[in-house]
Amino acid sequence: MRRPAILPALLLLVPGAFAAEPTKPAKPPALESSCVTCHKDLDGELQQPAVMAAEDIHFLKGLGCNDCHGGNPQAGADGDLDAAHDPKKGWSGRPHRKDIPVFCAKCHADAAFMKRFDPKARVDQLQEYRTSVHGKKNAAGDERVAVCVDCHGVHGIRAVKDPRAKVYPANVADTCARCHNDAALMGHYFIEIGQVDAYKKSVHARALYDKGDMSAPTCNDCHGSHGAVPPGVESIAGVCGTCHTREATLFRDTEAKKGIDLSACIQCVMCHSNHAVLPPTDDMLGVGDKSTCTACHAAGEPGYQAAKEMGEDVVRLTGTLREATELLDRAEQAGMAVGPDRFALKKAGDQLVESKVLAHGFDLGRFKEASTEGIKAAEAGLTAGHRAFAELRFRRKGLALSLIVIAAVIAGLAFKVRQIERGGGR
Amino acid sequence: MCVSMLYPVARYISPPEVPEASTQSVVAGREGDLKPNQGKIFRFGEQPGILVRTEDGGYRALSATCTHLNCTVQFRGDLKQIWCACHNGFYDLSGKNVSGPPPRPLEEYKVNVADGEIVVSRA
Numbered sequence: 001m002r003r004p005a006i007l008p009a010l011l012l013l014v015p016g017a018f019a020a021e022p023t024k025p026a027k028p029p030a031l032e033s034s035c036v037t038c039h040k041d042l043d044g045e046l047q048q049p050a051v052m053a054a055e056d057i058h059f060l061k062g063l064g065c066n067d068c069h070g071g072n073p074q075a076g077a078d079g080d081l082d083a084a085h086d087p088k089k090g091w092s093g094r095p096h097r098k099d100i101p102v103f104c105a106k107c108h109a110d111a112a113f114m115k116r117f118d119p120k121a122r123v124d125q126l127q128e129y130r131t132s133v134h135g136k137k138n139a140a141g142d143e144r145v146a147v148c149v150d151c152h153g154v155h156g157i158r159a160v161k162d163p164r165a166k167v168y169p170a171n172v173a174d175t176c177a178r179c180h181n182d183a184a185l186m187g188h189y190f191i192e193i194g195q196v197d198a199y200k201k202s203v204h205a206r207a208l209y210d211k212g213d214m215s216a217p218t219c220n221d222c223h224g225s226h227g228a229v230p231p232g233v234e235s236i237a238g239v240c241g242t243c244h245t246r247e248a249t250l251f252r253d254t255e256a257k258k259g260i261d262l263s264a265c266i267q268c269v270m271c272h273s274n275h276a277v278l279p280p281t282d283d284m285l286g287v288g289d290k291s292t293c294t295a296c297h298a299a300g301e302p303g304y305q306a307a308k309e310m311g312e313d314v315v316r317l318t319g320t321l322r323e324a325t326e327l328l329d330r331a332e333q334a335g336m337a338v339g340p341d342r343f344a345l346k347k348a349g350d351q352l353v354e355s356k357v358l359a360h361g362f363d364l365g366r367f368k369e370a371s372t373e374g375i376k377a378a379e380a381g382l383t384a385g386h387r388a389f390a391e392l393r394f395r396r397k398g399l400a401l402s403l404i405v406i407a408a409v410i411a412g413l414a415f416k417v418r419q420i421e422r423g424g425g426r
Numbered sequence: 427m428c429v430s431m432l433y434p435v436a437r438y439i440s441p442p443e444v445p446e447a448s449t450q451s452v453v454a455g456r457e458g459d460l461k462p463n464q465g466k467i468f469r470f471g472e473q474p475g476i477l478v479r480t481e482d483g484g485y486r487a488l489s490a491t492c493t494h495l496n497c498t499v500q501f502r503g504d505l506k507q508i509w510c511a512c513h514n515g516f517y518d519l520s521g522k523n524v525s526g527p528p529p530r531p532l533e534e535y536k537v538n539v540a541d542g543e544i545v546v547s548r549a
Binding site: 207211213214215216243244245246339340342343346347349350353354357 | 469471472473474495496497498511512513514523526527528529
């Protein structure tokens, strides 16, 4: 069977025939193999690898089809399929779905090989995968469970840092959702769906999507990438603590100091939820309707009283800080200089954050040190704002008075001039 | 009576403290204020800056507002890094965010020493 490969072959001989914009990288030599030449002329599924190869990270690094599938990339351009797909040349064809992790690991678990492309490349992906729920089920023969290609793509695989990659931080949640929002698929494992929808309402997602903060956590930051597992109750504080270190340390110190096991009832998720971690609000502290403290502390307990005092301080600090900020804003708009006062007020904001962090230690004494200092700074800001407005009012009155004086002087002068003119006239 | 009328007028005429335009340069301190491997916060307009004296005696100045949630950062002599206590973010002495949640580096300022004064300016 001959394939119409003459034209592409001729074009390859013409320098610059495929040259597009000068900014585009040079075409990898692997794209000129007989595999690509023939598969481009096929239809559907068999054409896709050749079409998608142009932007595949493997091709861009100089690897070709035969590096994964074997065969002879120099043969077959004349239509000799058997020569191209020669088992003696290692032709293995399309791997079976359940074998894909091992198939990819032929290179990705080979440290010496991977170092040729990236000296820092990880080579433990398969090992990690085997610890994951996906990997364990794959090893048990489950063919529905996620394998490498479900997250990374089959052909047209892009580097993690490429914003178009399925595993780029901003795309990870949607990649996971392809399976984890599939009720029929998840039904096989008795797993509920909706985690990604909940995540997309969270403070983490807002930072990632709205602020473009690529360091904000997405699915794999808490669950792991290749070793994805749901964190157990005992490890939740550790998972959250990878970013929220101080809160986690304060929380653990509480456990250690008091010698009580908090893991059973109090963990991060109890107050903050898991996928839908919402921005912390002041009324999460205290003993009001939205308090998370009252889930464990009943009225009359020391913990209840501590929560009440913490709540009151945070509300007072936030309110005073907001009032002082608004007052200084208005004073500045009215033309008063409030730079030093704004600088001093920053301390109140810092102490507010500090107080909220210290709340995780459940130590009222330490908490109050920070909140009291913050309230003092916020009140000083408020006083400075009032002082600026007092000065503004004074200046406005001064303007009115000086205008009256100037008007009186002008009137007096005019009167005197007329008097002199009348006297001169006589 | 004349004085009581003229005083408010004179007070009104005397110009108020002028609101600061965006500050381009400040004196952050004097030579000798800081020992090697020590840092301090200084006021740069309405925002805090951090001045660090490195172990070799040089100076580094950066914005002291953490790029994560705007907390004021501090110098950690034991780690020779800049640290944000709020969420344990770390920056190196060129302001690069090296660990923790800060998404961006701290703005770096120019430092000049003239007549014993450490002058910090926006780059």
